[in-house]
Amino acid sequence: MSLKLGVIGTGAIGRDHIRRCSQTLLNSQVVAVTDINLEQAAQVVADLQLNAEVYADGHALIQSAQVEAVLVTSWGPSHEEFVLAAIAAGKPVFCEKPLAVTARGCRNIVEAEVAHGKRLVQVGFMRPYDQGYQALKAVIDSGQIGEPLMLHCAHRNPTVGENYNTGMAITDTLIHELDVLRWLLADDYVSVQVVFPRKTSKALSHLRDPQIVLLETARGTRIDVEVFVNCQYGYDIQCEVVGETGIAKLPEPSQVQLRSGAKLSNAILMDWKDRFIAAYDVELQAFIDGVRAGQVGGPSAWDGFAAAVAADACIEAQGSGQIVKVSLPDRPAFYG
């Protein structure tokens, strides 16, 4: 009765999802894997002692009668192709972010899914599955703080590697806020602006760090997100929602409180994996449960598209320094 999964892409995140689906989650098994590097795919099968076949490529895997649902964890530019193929095959597909590397690509997936007539796609945005964000949304939705008017957010990493560039602050980092804040507010972005504070001396020369992204939603809520990926002190995700009658703040991770060396302190996490590890489990379990129940849910292809459109506007705003409109077409009724 386990869901038979095929996984396309056995790099770091793919391998981690394979481990998750075969060892941690309920009612799933990985029966098929592939990768552009077939040796690596075979190695993962061996390492994790999977009873799984290695396929020649993603299309062969998708077509296999053994495979009931597909995980796409390959290189970003290949996502669109495999998701479209899964839709064509009528198979549920979980696609790691980004859904596609262009908004147009996301749109293609949306159109294919709508044409198919039933939801098949879940996008790998895990923050809506985080207990903290869920608790925050519950407070907002309860009306305890009135209508949300402003959000003050921060996304901070201790350091980033050499390959990280100014645009990736949007497409790799802010993208999580672009997704989760839409979900939190049940609202869409209408404009964005990016301002660059004085650059930290800790960033490499090619990277403008930190950045502040200012977003406006359709209902007029104003959001500021500090993106600071060389903050040194920790991996720190902040989100404060200012409502008409009160303010709700994303919980800090629970930690032992120490009194030591003239300080009252709590540890701050240094690694993003420690922060959201539980959310990854919940997210994929939700996909598996959804497929088994015949109801794919969670972040949709439309959500992936909306995030991509907003990200494109942010990239433009980085360049122009101006306020940039975010033009999202009307949401198809299909997406509720």
Added chain:
Amino acid sequence: MSLKLGVIGTGAIGRDHIRRCSQTLLNSQVVAVTDINLEQAAQVVADLQLNAEVYADGHALIQSAQVEAVLVTSWGPSHEEFVLAAIAAGKPVFCEKPLAVTARGCRNIVEAEVAHGKRLVQVGFMRPYDQGYQALKAVIDSGQIGEPLMLHCAHRNPTVGENYNTGMAITDTLIHELDVLRWLLADDYVSVQVVFPRKTSKALSHLRDPQIVLLETARGTRIDVEVFVNCQYGYDIQCEVVGETGIAKLPEPSQVQLRSGAKLSNAILMDWKDRFIAAYDVELQAFIDGVRAGQVGGPSAWDGFAAAVAADACIEAQGSGQIVKVSLPDRPAFYG
């Protein structure tokens, strides 16, 4: 390959463990149930849509070839009998607290298990599986606060029912601290004392509430535990370890911080089930994984015995108002 479990006792906790083992945990299935009320047992099978047989009594269930491991969640006074029967049958057994209602009963189980020659028994103390206590133990064991000298603890419930009496403050409430603090400190109790503060007006007339239990360990660490089961404001578990160079405090559950109505606040839980629900999952998964790996671990029969001996001393100390010695025999090498 799932572990086939038989469950003796389908009351509240039994039913919850059955749900857990059949719907939430990995690699387990409930194949057999029984209860002193057989109709209730049958009802649970029906409600949870189990593919399980209802046995006439616990002994029949234990003897069944279908049953690979046993969960004892029946009425406390019957625990000893069923655990001994499981040991006699050579089957791993998870027994909800108390292991037995007398220290003598616990001792009988210890002796039977030692005679058997291999660990079969895990006692249902779940706090060592709580992330907070594990984080606290990690800090202690890291040496960051030096050797522990004192512990200040509290176990508070909003209210208790009519049936709750003064002794149950030890056997039902403090028993969790008696277990987890031994584990936290890797130390044994040598004396106990109970003092009764002014009684709260919120307690029923037959109940002395709150109580303060003072414990001394073999290494000389001093522990005070406030037990206050009509504290009104919440279910609140506190544990502060004062070491030679610093203090570590059990994390508060992670909560949304609110600014509202002239207050900066975090919610306090009202229900104990919300506080330790995750620990129950981890505890039983550990039993299942342990049995499958041929290595039962976790709180042992000896731990159940040691807690019972300490509890007996506390009950005596409630009556006498004196400092009472805790006499635990030497730990058999069997228990490491």
Added chain:
Amino acid sequence: MSLKLGVIGTGAIGRDHIRRCSQTLLNSQVVAVTDINLEQAAQVVADLQLNAEVYADGHALIQSAQVEAVLVTSWGPSHEEFVLAAIAAGKPVFCEKPLAVTARGCRNIVEAEVAHGKRLVQVGFMRPYDQGYQALKAVIDSGQIGEPLMLHCAHRNPTVGENYNTGMAITDTLIHELDVLRWLLADDYVSVQVVFPRKTSKALSHLRDPQIVLLETARGTRIDVEVFVNCQYGYDIQCEVVGETGIAKLPEPSQVQLRSGAKLSNAILMDWKDRFIAAYDVELQAFIDGVRAGQVGGPSAWDGFAAAVAADACIEAQGSGQIVKVSLPDRPAFYG
């Protein structure tokens, strides 16, 4: 040996400063008062049992040989005139904010003081005298968080009266941040922008509330200040300084922590007077001590001018929605 003070203006703040100087502070006495309403001035003398003369107007008071130093606490539009008169008389003068109602007026005072050749003017910005801001500045100046890159601030009031309008969010409310943040950073503003979030339903129709003011400094530090004067829940001043290696946050006022009614809470102040009352005492004592030592210090006429120039730019930015440059002339060497 007490400093003999003359006070011009016996409204709420004037009366409070008279009480402070005659009953709370060291080495000062109020010997002269006046007000546009002379009866009110006489009443204050009677109420506070002062040994003080009521003068016909501010100029007569300034000229009086009895008066060694002047406090200007009259209606804002009259400040410039009285401060200039005090400078002309060579008398030290403490002027409540605003120093003058126009930047031009402030400039006139700066020029008169520079021409006089010695500092005589202290402006009534009290936040630099607040212990919390002083502690925050000490952390910044210690280098513990590296160079400041961003400041996230909030200035929130529970409610405001009918007379409060959109511009006053700058001139009456933000003005405190305009002063204290320059002092905190030892930096000047170079541009401002104002964005208007969705309006709270709790504000009167003529008032745009909340507002977010975005400031850029000469060194490139970016500041966002949320001004929200109908936030309902409390009087709440927040200031978080994000540096290259860490973040420092203005202390919350010290409060009893309560566990009660399923909440762990600390009170939030509702009245701004409770928040900064000690700072008012320290500020005026500093003026008195400064005058007695022949060294007027604290916020200078130049600081008053700089705040006025920035406020003017903010008002323009409220109207235009654009980024507005802040053009401050070079600081005279006179002001250090």
Added chain:
Amino acid sequence: MSLKLGVIGTGAIGRDHIRRCSQTLLNSQVVAVTDINLEQAAQVVADLQLNAEVYADGHALIQSAQVEAVLVTSWGPSHEEFVLAAIAAGKPVFCEKPLAVTARGCRNIVEAEVAHGKRLVQVGFMRPYDQGYQALKAVIDSGQIGEPLMLHCAHRNPTVGENYNTGMAITDTLIHELDVLRWLLADDYVSVQVVFPRKTSKALSHLRDPQIVLLETARGTRIDVEVFVNCQYGYDIQCEVVGETGIAKLPEPSQVQLRSGAKLSNAILMDWKDRFIAAYDVELQAFIDGVRAGQVGGPSAWDGFAAAVAADACIEAQGSGQIVKVSLPDRPAFYG
């Protein structure tokens, strides 16, 4: 109109009080000083540029017509003699703790004051003047937490010097709790017990550190106070009041919150002088204001006596390990 003070004893605390009364407080001047070391007394007069006469001894100072009120800050064993002399002279006297080195000595002072017929004595217990304790008392008295049932307290110092011995944990350290908790609860102690945890390796060999003192009050409230004077990490005063419906905790000193080096932290004070410095100012100002108004208030000779009686019982309990009764005579009506 300033109160003319004579100060007996110009050691550290005496010198500090002289500075306070001559430079910081309102309406006081130091006109007379003496010390067993007259050169030191003269030096203090010179250092602080006092217009004060050096007297040959405490009795001469007390008798001087110049002196309106007396501060006793000499060596503890001399307190009783000087306080009695001040009462005999009918002069108000502020006596640093201890009021006398024996309960009998305190009793003598009580009897002399009652015989005099009017309060003249204020004892130098400063904690009731601390804002934090005042806020805590306000919460208790408001009924927000119901009747107090238990107090959990701690008095921790980073280290102590060689001269500090086991008894001083009571007479020099716990004495502050013995005073302030009586005031906080408006209740008296009826029994005490002392338990000795495992000794810290950081204490010198002659000192038993830490200690836990258990107190019971007339109304049945139970208090535990951890006294730990080599805790290394800071000077840390904790007081948590558990009431029938909630818990109130003494505020932590207000501090900048830092995010830095994988830690979210607030500084803990290392020096007791930083913790209670403001309370010393308020305490002595209250004495000065009280004397000028003809109404000496604050901690009375009776309070000093009650603390001494409780301290004696604690010393006995240190030795015996038993629960020791605290026998306080009935409070004279004179003390309200």
